[in-house]
Amino acid sequence: MTQESPTFSPLYRQIKTLILQALEAGEWLPGQVIPSEQELAARFNVSQGTVRKAIDEMAADNLLVRKQGKGTYVASHNDPRALFRFLRLVPMDGDLSHPQSLPLDCWRAKAGQEASRMLGIELGAPIIILRRLLKFGAKPVVIDEIYLPGEIFQGLSMEVLQGWSGSLYSLFETRFGLRMIRAQERIRAVGADRSTSDALKVPEGTPLLSVERVTYTYGDKPVEWRRGLYSTAEHYYLNELN
Amino acid sequence: MTQESPTFSPLYRQIKTLILQALEAGEWLPGQVIPSEQELAARFNVSQGTVRKAIDEMAADNLLVRKQGKGTYVASHNDPRALFRFLRLVPMDGDLSHPQSLPLDCWRAKAGQEASRMLGIELGAPIIILRRLLKFGAKPVVIDEIYLPGEIFQGLSMEVLQGWSGSLYSLFETRFGLRMIRAQERIRAVGADRSTSDALKVPEGTPLLSVERVTYTYGDKPVEWRRGLYSTAEHYYLNELN
DNA sequence: TAGTGGTCTAGACCACTGT
DNA sequence: CAGTGGTCTAGACCACTAC
Known part of the structure; x- marks a missing residue:
């Protein structure tokens, strides 16, 4: 009787997709820093925690690399x-x-x-x-x-x-x-x-x-x-x- | 001048270790459900979010399996x-x-x-x-x-x-x-x-x-x-x- | 000191599973 | 319906890096 939303996608996944599109479009190049979590949160109108979860997944996928105190970087094969x-x-x-x-x-x-x-x-x-x-x-x-x-x-x-x-x-x-x-x-x-x-x-x-x-x-x-x-x-x- | 704590370990990792010890001791057997996040949070005197993060890592390690609406299970090769x-x-x-x-x-x-x-x-x-x-x-x-x-x-x-x-x-x-x-x-x-x-x-x-x-x-x-x-x-x- | 990611908390609400 | 994990938020504080 339920099963209302077969295409439900949590917010952080939508954010992930948006960041992916930006990466694909070359907005930030390999080896460069991407904006801080706060900035991205403001840009996408979500909380920092939601951006964080999106970035967490992308870091697990080896698409991004987090560096404490410095920022989040686009993964690069030059590394x-x-x-x-x-x-x-x-x-x-x-x-x-x-x-x-x-x-x-x-x-x-x-x-x-x-x-x-x-x-x-x-x-x-x-x-x-x-x-x-x-x-x-x-x-x-x-x-x-x-x-x-x-x-x-x-x-x-x-x-x-x-x-x-x-x-x-x-x-x-x-x-x-x-x-x-x-x-x-x-x-x-x-x-x-x-x-x-x-x-x-x-x-x-x-x-x-x-x-x-x-x-x-x-x-x-x-x-x-x-x-x-x-x-x-x-x-x-x-x-x-x- | 800083570098105070060379052995710093976040709370959720300590919780992870405790859960691991319980697993190793056979407190919950493969295929069985472990206590809910709320129960574990109460048991270890931390917030649910901290337990969650510990379990997240263990699920990523294939030690536990989460099933929404049902509970968290000990991974088993019988599966x-x-x-x-x-x-x-x-x-x-x-x-x-x-x-x-x-x-x-x-x-x-x-x-x-x-x-x-x-x-x-x-x-x-x-x-x-x-x-x-x-x-x-x-x-x-x-x-x-x-x-x-x-x-x-x-x-x-x-x-x-x-x-x-x-x-x-x-x-x-x-x-x-x-x-x-x-x-x-x-x-x-x-x-x-x-x-x-x-x-x-x-x-x-x-x-x-x-x-x-x-x-x-x-x-x-x-x-x-x-x-x-x-x-x-x-x-x-x-x-x-x- | 300021800015970054990392941790921890508390609470609200959603989605799924059983009864 | 109650209980579980899943999401989202907001805020406080910690650890690390740079200037």
């Missing part, structure tokens, strides 16, 4: 702490040297069936394919093949890639205004083919981790599809289950 | 929703049939170097080793070797295992009062050896996922170490990155 948010590979000895990204190839193509499905774009739409090697110290450990929608990544080229010292997502964020929010990985075990075994310096047929990742930006829009082959001779993929 | 909390394997076709656990062996032994380190017990301490097969429908997909501290799992035997229809953690919880709180998995790719290839019905040398898991109970105490070999011909390991 070195963000590097291992998506890269779960860990050296078996506790070596903490940061991995180094080496671009190998970068070319344009048209989306095939799989790429178009994964990226949610038309079959035949322009895409950019990027191959790169990840090294931990001197050891090649991961070889990635990365598929990007050409429309979004207009100016991407080998020159751009080679002139960038930070992480890939850091580049995407700074150069293309694209913020990677969440990702989903599908992991399988496969044998190394000829070219992969060359790149990773392992015998042909060596078991490797195949890690397929789809990465999403605001509004759950997929903007990257990649397949990485991980050599797990001296590294492992670490996953925390809670 | 069917908990099955896929630690098992991240998904069929490639959307088949949702629940996996079936088939115990193969169960014997007693003494902890070797690796087991003693992983389980935080003395070298040579009694342990129980358990082998089992996981099937999705008719297909064998995972073979597990599970190491348990003998002290805790006194009465565990093949008979007990075979007489249990639910999940392993559900058995541990019900039969041994052990609640699995969190786990850590280290994933690598390996080739199937002879006995594994037999059990999983795959050719020898087939690349498999090696998933080593350490599972913890209250107080970050490790109580299970297992190694699973996953056939990823028709399944994949799914991981959400946030």
Whole structure:
């Protein structure tokens, strides 16, 4: 007899949506401070506690970062702490040297069936394919093949890639205004083919981790599809289950 | 000049600790309701909001489950929703049939170097080793070797295992009062050896996922170490990155 | 000292579940 | 209907950061 409001949404969630829209619109950029809770409360005509709850959730989602005494910041992949948010590979000895990204190839193509499905774009739409090697110290450990929608990544080229010292997502964020929010990985075990075994310096047929990742930006829009082959001779993929 | 309290802990965290202790002491068992927020507030002499914040965190930690209008419950592995909390394997076709656990062996032994380190017990301490097969429908997909501290799992035997229809953690919880709180998995790719290839019905040398898991109970105490070999011909390991 | 987020409280009201 | 968790508010005070 009740069940009156099937679309009930608490105030703080509406506020969350509004803040999200402001973020999406680029009102505050990654790494910058957003207005104080008091200011936002005034702007949206709600109490500070309601804004607080909205921001709490967004901080839990890794969209914002709170810093006591300073303010609330827009999360950024330029932050070195963000590097291992998506890269779960860990050296078996506790070596903490940061991995180094080496671009190998970068070319344009048209989306095939799989790429178009994964990226949610038309079959035949322009895409950019990027191959790169990840090294931990001197050891090649991961070889990635990365598929990007050409429309979004207009100016991407080998020159751009080679002139960038930070992480890939850091580049995407700074150069293309694209913020990677969440990702989903599908992991399988496969044998190394000829070219992969060359790149990773392992015998042909060596078991490797195949890690397929789809990465999403605001509004759950997929903007990257990649397949990485991980050599797990001296590294492992670490996953925390809670 | 300030920095007065290096061990400052907010009230709601102290309350959280108290509730945790009550849980650990078995004051409320898995699946049962805990007292209402009002009652707990009265018991601990704080406001309802403070209890609420403590419970919020524990719910986020998957220790408690809130049910509006009914109460707050102690999380339980008997809950069917908990099955896929630690098992991240998904069929490639959307088949949702629940996996079936088939115990193969169960014997007693003494902890070797690796087991003693992983389980935080003395070298040579009694342990129980358990082998089992996981099937999705008719297909064998995972073979597990599970190491348990003998002290805790006194009465565990093949008979007990075979007489249990639910999940392993559900058995541990019900039969041994052990609640699995969190786990850590280290994933690598390996080739199937002879006995594994037999059990999983795959050719020898087939690349498999090696998933080593350490599972913890209250107080970050490790109580299970297992190694699973996953056939990823028709399944994949799914991981959400946030 | 001023401004920020963090904690704690008390009270009002809403939504959901059972009887 | 009474009891539960869920939301929202307003105000006081604490902890941290900067100037």
